[in-house]
Amino acid sequence: MRDKEVIEKFAKDYLEFMKKAKTERLTISIFEDMLKEKGFIPLDEFTGDPKDMAVYHINLGKALFALRVIDDLRSGMNLVVAHIDSPRLDLKPRPLIEEEEIALFKTHYYGGIKKYHWLNIPLAIHGVVYTSEGKKVEIHLGEDPDDPVFAIPDILPHLDRKDKSVKEKFQAEKLNPIVGTVPSDEEKEAVKMNVLRILNEKYGITEEDLISAELELVPAMFPREVGIDRSLIGAYGHDDRVCSFAGIKALLSVESPSKSFGVVLFDKEEIGSEGNTSAKSRFYLRVLRKILKMQGVSDVEYALDEVLEKTSVISGDVCAGVNPPYKEVHDINNAPRLGYGVVLVKYTGSGGKYGSNDAHAEFVGKIRRILKKSGVVWQVGLLGKVDEGGGGTVAKFLADKGAQVVDMGPALLGMHSPFELVSKADLYETYLAYKNLLEKM
Structure with missing residues (x-):
């Protein structure tokens, strides 16, 4: 059983964050303050040991890469990636x-x-x-x-x-x-x-x-606790600031990492990840190239491929929870429910998995083992019945670069509405999942 007070404290911090994080620029500004408070510095200002770095880079005020480098970057990374734009x-x-x-x-x-x-x-x-x-x-x-x-x-x-x-x-x-x-x-x-x-x-x-x-x-609405039991949080922009918040909090809480780890936050996901602040852009690759150069690597392009192929990525994004009046759009056996933990989503897409990243069985198995061993409460979910609709995340863009990627985040009700609902318990399990995966993937 989780300590209810711990969950409530985490939810309170998230409520305060969501009062202010109404746009991409505002969200990045808040995260920059959080990173600085924990000793992260801008990459361009770093002058220390390139194999022991806590740095970040902000791209045009709308995207961010925060990275804790441990030893040789060519050993790969554990990453949580998410997006910060909302409808x-x-x-x-x-x-x-x-x-x-x-x-x-x-x-x-x-x-x-x-x-x-x-x-x-x-x-x-x-x-x-x-x-x-x-x-x-x-x-x-x-x-x-x-x-x-x-x-x-x-x-x-x-x-x-x-x-x-x-x-x-x-x-x-x-x-x-x-x-x-x-x-x-x-x-x-x-x-x-x-x-x-x-x-x-x-x-x-x-x-x-x-x-x-x-x-x-x-x-122009503040986030609120929802339900007489106060078990849910209603707010604008859970998709996908709930995952970005959990990711940054996890990054700043990692205790025993196995390799370099970080968080990448993208813009423009809601319109297909187009533009130079999106997951299709090259800003985070430029950061990696710079660090490899700082570490004395001569063939940076080959080394970059090596880094990415040894990198494990959690694509943090939300999933559609079962909404009782509309449960007919779900395959109930593969549908996530509020209060049942973070959701592991093997693939998204639509019309025959078109446009999806279909995570490999080996990687999904590894993630399952880590979650179970860490005591994280999790469930499996998909985005509705086959041919009912569909959608995508940034997962496929990281997979295109050679990384192992799977989607994971909390279930929502009312997704893409001005007042989305998330479970406090699922919010906390998402944070715990990200923290343990950043440490152990």
């Missing part, structure tokens, strides 16, 4: 419009969402704007109780009785939150002009500056 609404480059004397933001949804989830809930805005002078301006509005929020009002049921498909009824181009309703003294688009005046007075930005901005609309 959301992004502002378009020219977002501000006025219709019927109401100012609105035009948005483009990011990742897989059910569009109706985002109607009539309070939204906060986070991100950065770069002005025409090159100045960086951070915007965070909607989280403080005294802040205003944004909202996308739905049509009332009295005027919404036509039978339409979900795609027809909830259109992406209508996901436009209200920004303001008070006009200025201008004759044309007076409400929009008043919003621009406020933005300029508060942040020093112009309408044109919004072209060079990354502004994300996310739920």
Whole structure:
């Protein structure tokens, strides 16, 4: 039996983290502080023994590689990898419009969402704007109780009785939150002009500056304990910050490692891992090349292949738990349940395992033995019935490089919604699994 107080303490720390980790940039900033507190330093500032390093590298503020090097890197690594991006609404480059004397933001949804989830809930805005002078301006509005929020009002049921498909009824181009309703003294688009005046007075930005901005609309809701027994945590962004948090906490708790170990956190997983902060990018390989050079390796490219082929990877990502009203989408014999521990997922993908990393039996067997010997509570899971749907993770991109990889993380209910649910017990078992696997793989 686990100590309930230990689980509750870990859950409390996670709740505090999730209050602040609403975007990729904010998440990386929090993790950097955690790493520094435990003695990790930026790789570019390291001047010590290259065979005894606690270093990290941040890529464009949205991805991170933290690594504890023990002896020769060519012996391989144990890694936990995860992603830190979550479904959301992004502002378009020219977002501000006025219709019927109401100012609105035009948005483009990011990742897989059910569009109706985002109607009539309070939204906060986070991100950065770069002005025409090159100045960086951070915007965070909607989280403080005294802040205003944004909202996308739905049509009332009295005027919404036509039978339409979900795609027809909830259109992406209508996901436009209200920004303001008070006009200025201008004759044309007076409400929009008043919003621009406020933005300029508060942040020093112009309408044109919004072209060079990354502004994300996310739920303006704090994480909460769910259920009269307080056994669950409800929050925006469990997918996949729950795995990234567990991974970093595990990294900082490793006691008896067998080889070098680390955590890699990627961006852009929710849109196919495209771009130079994603799992398809080369930033983490560049880090490894640099360390190999620092260790005096002459043929770095051959050595890099050697490192990766001797590397074991846990792809930390969440899984769809059995939701009682919708259990028909699962193969119950292979479906994960909340409160039954971390989920080992041999493969994801869809339509005949297309787009998946199908972990090798030898590696899955090794993982099973470590989990059992370490006393970690775990279960097996798959993403729904065959041909019911499907999805993927970053696992296949690490496997492409030669590493042994398997997916593992907690089950969620309401995945990709603005308020996902995770079990406190599963959260803690995920941390324990990652810690033991970083030590013993």
